[in-house]
Amino acid sequence: MSRLVKGELLKTATTRTGYAFLVGVVAFGVLNAVVVAAASGGLDEVAEKQEAFAGLPVLLMLWGLVGAAGEYRHRTAAPTVLVAGRDRGAVLLARIGAYALTGLVIGAVTVAASVAVAVPLLRDDPGPDLTSAQVAAVAAGNLAAFVLSAIMGAAIGAMVRVPVVGVVVLLVVNFAVLPLVAGVAESAADLTPFGAAAILTRSTHHTTLSVGTAAVVVAAWAVALVIASVASERRRDLA
Template sequence: MSRLLKGELLKTATTRSGYAFLLGVVAFGVLNAVVVAAASGDLDEVAEKQEAFAGLPVLLMLWGLVGAAGEYRHRTAAPAALVSGRDRGTVLLSRIAAYALTALVIGVLSVAASTAVAVPLLRDDPGPGLTSAQIASVAAGNLAAFVLSAIMGAAIGAMVRVPVVGVVVLLVVNFAVLPLIAGVAESAADLSPFGAAAILTRSTHNTTLSVGTAALVVAAWAVALAIVSVASERRRDLA
């Protein structure tokens, strides 16, 4: 592991905002498990039961956005590039990788917590029980969505550079614009990073995309945003 990546990992793992988002992601996972498994009545379909394990990847996107944009707000991005002696795009790429790795750790903790709560609560529900493979599939989907969402957030943050603006736009798109699009064309909403991530985490079902296709869609968005952000970082002033 390079010293540059170690330094970025240290920053992502020790900031107060990181701990706040960790608590938020885990708390949502537990709350969702309780609400879906215990307060939604009898669940007799596999897809309905899998919703009890769903996470909220948009929180990891917000975390990556706030953290990456904060580097410019607090004017720490320029010193990081100067001290490392590497070009600005490489520094940003290491930062994005650090958020991805830290998001994986957060995801593992969230999945473990939600699974520990959901499994016993679902035990007495009618219909077929979830197999270990089905639970593992949901867990893998959540982890993938968390990691890819953190990558997208960090990439967007590097391009926007203003945390408040990025957060407001992201929330408006996710909670206001996307539902309107879904009402007109569900397939278009499913192709967005938010809609595909929801399918990947199993927080929604009976959609126009399969879970596998949704994973490819989210990955494509993450790669595209990372490439654009690194390319734009190399072309503009870092200050």
């Protein structure tokens, strides 16, 4: 399996798309830190200050989706399985693992940039300063959300197989459907992977779930989608 993961990781780490997503995710993290910490006025609550470190996990979900679905669009999925000489499900698991690792790297760079920008800016705000433990907790939540979102994106991409369709549906659900659901039943929105990931990154703090429960919800979605994608991969033609 390690050889498969290394091969898939090489593909994900040497594409221009990966670097584009890296720049985009880091840029959003820095912009969010500046807007929340400096441009939103005085922040006097810990939860409000933690929002300055929040990332946008849906971008990592898009990264995994575009990359995994692109294997079928560019017809590289079948040759990869033939060369590997392994079960197609094992190859897909290796691919998902590679996106999890790249998600971790992108997340680590984003968190580091957000902390570097937000911490100095938050010192001028009223209320209690964030402790190192509180900053570390937010950073860990963001990393977990980024990795799990990349995993979910890759699993969804393997099932959808058409990058454009997957991206459009994902964006519509996240930015259009989810707010409508939240307006009717906030608890239902929090149980979606998007809502739970937002809680995990601290981008919202008026929620019906705790951070720990949100982490469990996102992880459960990731496991369910991986299982579904592997089952789908073994049933469908690769070409």
